[in-house]
Amino acid sequence: MSKDFDVCVIGSGAGAGPIIYELSKAGYSVVVLEKGKYITEKDFFKDELATSLRSIYTPDLHEEQHVVELPRGENGWRSKPTLNSGWDFWNGSLVGGSSNFMSGFFHRLKPVDFHQLSEFGPIEGANIVDWPITYDDLEPYYDKVEKVVGVSGRVVEHPHQEPRSSKDFPYPPTQEHPIAGYIDKACESLGYHAIPMPRAVLPRADKGRGGCSYSGYCGSYGCSTGAKGSARAALIDKAVATGYCEIRAESMVSKIETNQSGKITGVSYFNNQGTSQFVDAKIYIVACQAIETSRLLLNSTGPKHKSGLGNNSGQLGKNLLFAGGGAGSGRLTYKSFNEKDSQDLHQFGTFINRSIQDWYVIDDKDYGERQKGGTIDFVHLHPNPVSRASRQIRGKHGLLWGKPLKDKIHEHFTGGKYIKIEAFCDWT
Numbered sequence: 001m002s003k004d005f006d007v008c009v010i011g012s013g014a015g016a017g018p019i020i021y022e023l024s025k026a027g028y029s030v031v032v033l034e035k036g037k038y039i040t041e042k043d044f045f046k047d048e049l050a051t052s053l054r055s056i057y058t059p060d061l062h063e064e065q066h067v068v069e070l071p072r073g074e075n076g077w078r079s080k081p082t083l084n085s086g087w088d089f090w091n092g093s094l095v096g097g098s099s100n101f102m103s104g105f106f107h108r109l110k111p112v113d114f115h116q117l118s119e120f121g122p123i124e125g126a127n128i129v130d131w132p133i134t135y136d137d138l139e140p141y142y143d144k145v146e147k148v149v150g151v152s153g154r155v156v157e158h159p160h161q162e163p164r165s166s167k168d169f170p171y172p173p174t175q176e177h178p179i180a181g182y183i184d185k186a187c188e189s190l191g192y193h194a195i196p197m198p199r200a201v202l203p204r205a206d207k208g209r210g211g212c213s214y215s216g217y218c219g220s221y222g223c224s225t226g227a228k229g230s231a232r233a234a235l236i237d238k239a240v241a242t243g244y245c246e247i248r249a250e251s252m253v254s255k256i257e258t259n260q261s262g263k264i265t266g267v268s269y270f271n272n273q274g275t276s277q278f279v280d281a282k283i284y285i286v287a288c289q290a291i292e293t294s295r296l297l298l299n300s301t302g303p304k305h306k307s308g309l310g311n312n313s314g315q316l317g318k319n320l321l322f323a324g325g326g327a328g329s330g331r332l333t334y335k336s337f338n339e340k341d342s343q344d345l346h347q348f349g350t351f352i353n354r355s356i357q358d359w360y361v362i363d364d365k366d367y368g369e370r371q372k373g374g375t376i377d378f379v380h381l382h383p384n385p386v387s388r389a390s391r392q393i394r395g396k397h398g399l400l401w402g403k404p405l406k407d408k409i410h411e412h413f414t415g416g417k418y419i420k421i422e423a424f425c426d427w428t
Contacts (some may be wrong), residue, residue, distance in 0.1 A: 002424035005031045005246075008267055008281035010296070011099020011288030015230025018145065019285055024239035031246045031270055031279055032236070035288075036094035038249040041210075041233070048384045052220050057101070057143060058090035066291070089291055096232025097289065104199040104228055106151045107375060108142050109168055110162040111135040112361060119361075120371055127319070139165060146198075149229035150207055153198035153353075160360040173205045174212050177331070178344040178354050180421060183378055184335075197353045197377060200229030208218050209233055214349030216383045251277070255300050256284065262304030290320055309390030324425035325374065329381060333416035345417045352419070354378045367419045374425040381418035388412065 015034070024030050036057070052057045064313045072078045082088040091096030093380050103269050112119050115130040119325040120126065145151075152171035156208065173196050180194075187194040201218075204211040210225030218228070226233045239245040250272035255339040257278075264281035286293050296315035298308035308316055335344045346406040381388070392408045393400055400408060 002280050005029045005281040007031070007283045007285060008033065008279055009287060010267065011097070011255075011286070011293070012095045012231065012236060012247070013092070013287070013423075014099045014120055014231050015289075016285070017096070017099070017235040017289035019246060019287065020239045021148070021235035024242045024245040025367060027242075027244060029246075030239070031096075031281065031397070033251045033253050033267065033279070034095050034247065035093075035252040036070065036097075036248050036249065038098075038247055039222065040093045040237075041224050041226050043193070044224045046215060046217045046221060046224075048386050050327055052122065052384055055090075057092055057094055058088070058221075059093055061086070062257050064090075074139060080368065088324060089201050095236060095247060096230045099230040100222045100228075100232060101220050102200070102228070102230070104201045105377065106149075106200045107147070107355070108162050108197040109135065109138075110160060112372070113307060116372060121369075135162065139163065146410060149200050149204050149234040151198050151200050151229070152203050156195060156197040158193035158195055158357060160357045169198055171203055171206075173353055173413070174201055175214060175345055175350040177350040177380070178292075178341075179352050179378075180354050181188075182332075183352070186329055187356065190358055192358050195355045195357060197351075197355045199351070199353070199380055200234070202227040202229070208238075208310070214351075216349045216380065217380075241388070248279075253288070255294060256286070258300070258302035258309065260303050262302065264309075277419075289368070294320070294361045326423045328421045330421070331416045333418065335415075348383075352378045352380060377422045377424065378421050380424060381420050385394065385413075 007023050007030045009020055009032045012020065012032050012034040015099075020030055020032055034148060061083045061182055065081050065089055067079050067081050069079050070075040070083070094100060096134075103245065111134065117128050117130045118320040120294050133341065147167070147170045150171060152174050153169040153428075155161070155168045156174050184194045202209055209227075210227055213225050222228075223233070236245070236247070242249060247269075248269075251269045253267055253269040254276075255268045257268055259265050264284055266278050267284065269277050269279070271277055274354050286296060288296065297310050297316055300309040301307070302309070305311065310316060332345060334345060337345060346368070355378070356376040359374065362373040363370045389409050392412050393405065395404060395408065406425050
């Protein structure tokens with residue numbers, strides 16, 4: 001019996017995009033089932049209310065919520081629906097997934113990340129293990145992705161620089177704000193190493209995409225020029241152009257069907273009219289974000305898969321990992337600089353583009369045993385005006401109103417430039 005397609009891919013984000021791209025270019029017929037809409041550059045706009053405050057690109061929590069279990073001391077766990085809490089783990093339901101809204105940071109993992117048990121020893125209460133592959137196994141693919149997606153930056157030597165087969169990134173850095181120079185000088189004086197940040201952002205038009213417009217609205221917003229290398233802009237649109245890839249947007253998969261022998265027979269899903277549909281293929285790839293992939297597989301029970309598809313180990317949905325981190329901020333007041341430097345600081349839109357990885361591994365006895373650290377990134381405070389203004393409502397003695405509030409808002413927006421400092425631990 002013939003199949004509808006060679007490959008059925010469920011999801012279309014950063015995990016699915018490269019697979020869709022490679023298989024379509026190789027001439028395999030690919031169908032992509034994506035629960036979100038097919039939104040492109042012409043549909044993106046810089047609307048803070050819609051994008052950041054009303055989250056129009058993620059599901060309504062009245063329709064799709066998660067239930068988060070939180071520790072309750074010695075009494076076990078308590079369940080809390082995200083509808084009640086207002087926070088959730090959705091991060092972009094549309095073709096290309098949350099990669100549409102990333103800031104474009106494109107750091108690689110390093111050799112040490114692949115064997116942390118061997119490097120740092122066991123952690124009490126955790127089942128950490130070394131990866132079965134090494135950085136060297138992945139390096140050729142890192143190199144290929146940087147070229148295909150279009151990564152800009154500049155490689156400089158530093159103590160934790162990972163080995164590279166290419167001398168530099170395929171594109172030069174995007175335009176940089178004068179603050180980058182201040183950070184370079186400060187790091188040099190302190191003995192640290194400021195690194196130009198690699199970003200999946202084109203500094204000029206290429207690959208059928210526009211170059212960066214330096215609007216300042218990067219993280220949390222879709223890119224209206226196509227400069228940002230989202231899974232859709234960099235990979236999926238090109239896959240569709242081959243003629244071998246069909247995107248079925250607004251198609252929510254409900255179950256992966258299996259027969260009496262345990263073999264997959266097809267995928268059941270609902271279209272945007274709520275009508276049940278079915279598609280079959282020779283190969284099935286589930287890549288719809290860590291949480292939703294686990295949920296779909298757990299829901300896909302069958303005669304041979306009583307506990308969910310692919311769950312013979314009982315580990316499906318467990319060992320979910322997030323990136324730890326933290327953030328802080330500082331302010332450079334314009335009046336603290338001479339006229340020329342103050343004018344330079346007023347520059348808007350260009351990137352700071354600086355990171356520090358001196359603490360990627362922390363080997364300092366003052367902090368205990370040798371341990372895994374992370375990366376510090378320097379970015380502008382997001383320009384979102386509504387959110388920034390709303391955070392000015394309190395003074396030393398409570399809520400502000402009238403002229404004092406206006407004065408504080410005016411000073412916040414016109415008195416200086418804010419730098420946000422983000423610390424990211426690893427994703428392993």
